[in-house]
Amino acid sequence: MSILIQNGRVIDPASGRDEAMDVLIEDSKIARVAKGIQANADETIDAKNKIVAPGFVDMHVHLREPGREDKENIHSGTRAAAAGGFTSVCAMPNTTPVCDTAQGLQFLASRARDNAVVNILPVAAVTVGQAGEAIVEFGDLVYYGAVAFSDDGNPIMNAEIMCRALEYTSMFNVPILDHCDNVDLSKDGQMRSGANSVRLGLKGIPPASESSQVARDIDLAQYTGGRVHICHVSVRQSVRHVANAKKSGVNVTCEATPHHLTLTDAAMEGYDANFKVNPPLGSEDDRRALIEGLRDGTIDCIATDHAPHTDMEKDNVMTEAPFGVIGLESAFPVLYTDLVLTGEIGLNLLLEKITIAPSRILNLKKGTLAEGADADIVVLDLDEEYAIDPQKFFSRSHNCPFVGKQVKGRPVATIVGGRVVFRDGQIVT
Ligand SMILES: [Zn+2]
Ligand SMILES: [Zn+2]
Structure with missing residues (x-):
């Protein structure tokens, strides 16, 4: 199983990297982070105008x-x-x-x-x-x-x-x-x-x-x-x-x-x-x-x-x-x-x-986009503007102090161990 995330702005605070790059995931690991990766991936995510960051x-x-x-x-x-x-x-x-x-x-x-x-x-x-x-x-x-x-x-x-x-x-x-x-x-x-x-x-x-x-x-x-x-x-x-x-x-x-x-x-x-x-x-x-x-x-x-x-x-x-x-x-x-x-x-x-x-x-090998690290990744859309509505949350509870607050920025894809688990508002199982 491989996923190619293309055209995103990759921000990896662990290494200080912040530039337009592609990320290739193979099996459960980050295989490569580079410009213009050519790969025959099973799945491609277009991250144009989006942020690609560690989960x-x-x-x-x-x-x-x-x-x-x-x-x-x-x-x-x-x-x-x-x-x-x-x-x-x-x-x-x-x-x-x-x-x-x-x-x-x-x-x-x-x-x-x-x-x-x-x-x-x-x-x-x-x-x-x-x-x-x-x-x-x-x-x-x-x-x-x-x-x-x-x-x-x-x-x-x-x-x-x-x-x-x-x-x-x-x-x-x-x-x-x-x-x-x-x-x-x-x-x-x-x-x-x-x-x-x-x-x-x-x-x-x-x-x-x-x-x-x-x-x-x-x-x-x-x-x-x-x-x-x-x-x-x-x-x-x-x-x-x-x-x-x-x-x-x-x-x-x-x-x-x-x-x-x-x-x-x-x-x-x-x-x-x-x-x-x-x-x-x-x-x-x-x-x-x-x-x-x-x-x-x-x-x-x-x-x-x-x-x-x-x-x-x-x-x-x-x-x-x-x-x-x-x-x-x-x-x-x-x-x-x-x-x-x-x-x-x-x-x-x-x-x-x-x-x-x-x-x-916590001494975890997480929170980084280093090659070889676990492919835990989030893709963020910083432009989307919306009001917070706990009724739409996946949580069973609604005790949120930000009800109705107008905000910007939303995760559009979440990848855990090389598997997409959340995409465009839906859980993927
Ligand atoms: Zn406490
Ligand atoms: Zn607590």
Whole structure:
């Protein structure tokens, strides 16, 4: 099986390549990237006036299977990923049951074989049942395919547990994906504390509930030599901590989400729970800090924290509605429209943050168009203009904070391991 992608503008941030080229895929690998390739391919894709880039890699996705298939499952979640241009997604372990054993990883792998259209990279829990009390069998779980560990959704409050987890995971050179939140400070909070939370009468979550844990876990990573990756950084003080830690050589990386990069707590005005996220949307100053962090390298990558919830759960009163928004199908157009077209960051930097940067953090041979690499590729049309409509998403859930937003840019073809899985709005199986 061979595919020839012709006439596209090839952008490969891993190599710095950005020029008009053809890409030849043979079997599951990238065979050649060159001008005017003559080949008798089984399939030809004309990418004239389009971008050809490595498939996107999302380090932070909640697929909800097993346990909450009413919100999302591997079938729907990976189709949403393909439609959004993502060819690899990390599956977070806060499922029911929690993915904290080899059995859990084997279940995920078997479900992925039958139902997934993109690569699923499993993340296992740091502690048994994500209860924060006993660490898991890290070596066993790495052997069975865990690419990282996380208690996302249940912050690890016990510093001694965090220390031991960092010590053990450092032996396998895998990161802990760290949801930093001091739950004593954030308890019962609905949004970021500040003038808006007071005005709206919603209990606030202080910025320090995130940044104080970021500071603690940076110190613990330095002490143990472990690798900590801070999830969904949302406040300026956290960005400051990470920047200082990097200067001192601490093994720390971090991500920001599309919603924290483009929205602020002012969005809570209409009491719409589709803006209720954890960590909460910050101030405009926080948002500026995240964009500056993308530019200067403090923020390594962008991850969606795709967190599906049913309409019924989100239509509830604010205090009852769960935290989280979906993001796979809106990430690229929203980031391209609000960060690239506004001149905040360049297209190549955006692509770097969603391809090679997360791949490096996870030690993956992904996120590149190098010859011999896995043929995970996305073709993007940057000119198409449309309004975001979650009813048209492949995701089972609709809790999107960008409903009706006018955007530009859309994946038109997604190729995973040399196979077209998404083309012109349709999943191809
Ligand atoms: Zn989280
Ligand atoms: Zn999450």
